[in-house]
Amino acid sequence: MTVNISFFKKELKKWYKENHRSFTWRSTTDPWKILLIETLSQQTQLERANDFYKRFIDRYPTPQKMANDSKKEVLKLWSGLGYNNRAIRLHETSKILAKTSFKELYPNFSVLPGVGSYTNSALLSFAYGKKVIAVDTNIKRIFQRFFKVQEKDIDNFIKKNQNLLLRGFDSRDFNQALMDLGSTVCKSKQPKCFSCPLEENCNKFITENNKNQQKFEGSxxxxxxxxxxxxxxxxxxxxxxxxxxxxxxxxxxxxxxxxxxxxxxxxxxxxxxxxxxxx
Ligand code: SF4
Structure with missing residues (x-):
């Protein structure tokens, strides 16, 4: 397993350096900006969420600015993105943040409406550089496939291997690299294994390739x-x-x-x- 983790990290790092998607918020450490993009990109493609992010950050560069605006105005700006509850929760969050700073809430942002375990980890990693894995469906899927982990065991697997996975790897880069790999290569349907940097040691790929080879032998x-x-x-x-x-x-x-x-x-x-x- 240790060998596989080293391979995983080495190849992922190399791939991310050459293939990462560039967005302005990727280099920020401002928790408000991170919270905004994380909220906008839930159930939405990153490229589309990015368009909305530009509008939002332009109008609401701080939580105070959003808190001073009405719910109706926030919803208007949100229009076209869907799942309007997210906009309502974001507005409620801005009102809390107008009185209580991120600094005061650190490290538990889950008290904010709409902030679950993933967004909390994303904030810790992207804004504070904490060595945590922001576990979303992309990351779970890649781990399950590459390391051959059952769905029911994935949380334990991450807990057990988090330190090793992040050792010598900036957690921001690690999380963003897996996000990009999961959306562009290791997709839920029809993963592009032949252009994946992890193919050589990926359990799913090796198992399926062997099966195909066995089917071919003698056919x-x-x-x-x-x-x-x-x-x-x-x-x-x-x-x-x-x-x-x-x-x-x-x-x-x-x-x-x-x-x-x-x-x-x-x-x-x-x-x-x-x-x-x-x-
Ligand atoms: S080889 Fe295929 S299944 Fe394995 S991690 Fe890469 S894309 Fe996913």
Whole structure:
């Protein structure tokens, strides 16, 4: 496991350096800005949330500014993003923050409306540089797939390995790297394993690749490929030569050759099989 964690961190760091998505708020340590983007990006794609973030931060650069505005105005600015309850909770939060600072609430921001465990960790990591993993669905999915952890065991896994995972890795970069990898490569549906930096040691990828390989070994598809390879490398080949070379019985060799003839890849001419050459 330790070896896998080292590999995971090394490759993730390298990948993030070259592939990270750039957003202005990614370099801020202002907790209000972080809370804003985290609230806006819940159930919303980051690129879309970023457009709304620009409007919000322009109008409400501090919680006080939002607290002084009406709920109606906040909702108006929120319009088009959906899940309006988030806007209402954000407005309530701004009213609390207008009286009680982030500093006073640190490290427990969960007392703010709409701030759950993920947003609390995101604030600790992004605003205060604390060594915590902001566990969201992306991060859980990648851990489950790469380290082969069952869904029911994922929280324990993270708790047990958090220190090791974050050792020598800025927690802000770590969390953002997994966020980016989860949304662009290790997606919930159809992950792009062949462009993933973790592919070489990913449990999900290795298991599925082995299964596919096993399915292929001895399959009709594999036999067709082997026959075609022989025919491409020689001038003329008889059915008997195929049977002997690939240790196929008469019936199977016949089926494979017939299927290649039907597909127009080879033809039978003067008692020999040859690959059809269109030129
Ligand atoms: S190899 Fe595939 S499944 Fe594994 S982490 Fe990468 S994208 Fe996800």
């Amino acid at each position: 009709f598809r594999q036999k067709r490929g082997l026959v075609l390879k022989i025919l491409l490398s020689r001038e003329k080949v008889t059915k008997q030569m195929i049977e002997e070379e690939l240790k196929l019985n008469n019936e199977v060799a016949g089926e494979v050759l017939d299927s290649l003839v039907r597909d127009g890849l080879i033809e039978f001419s003067r008692n020999k099989f040859i690959v059809i050459n269109d030129n």
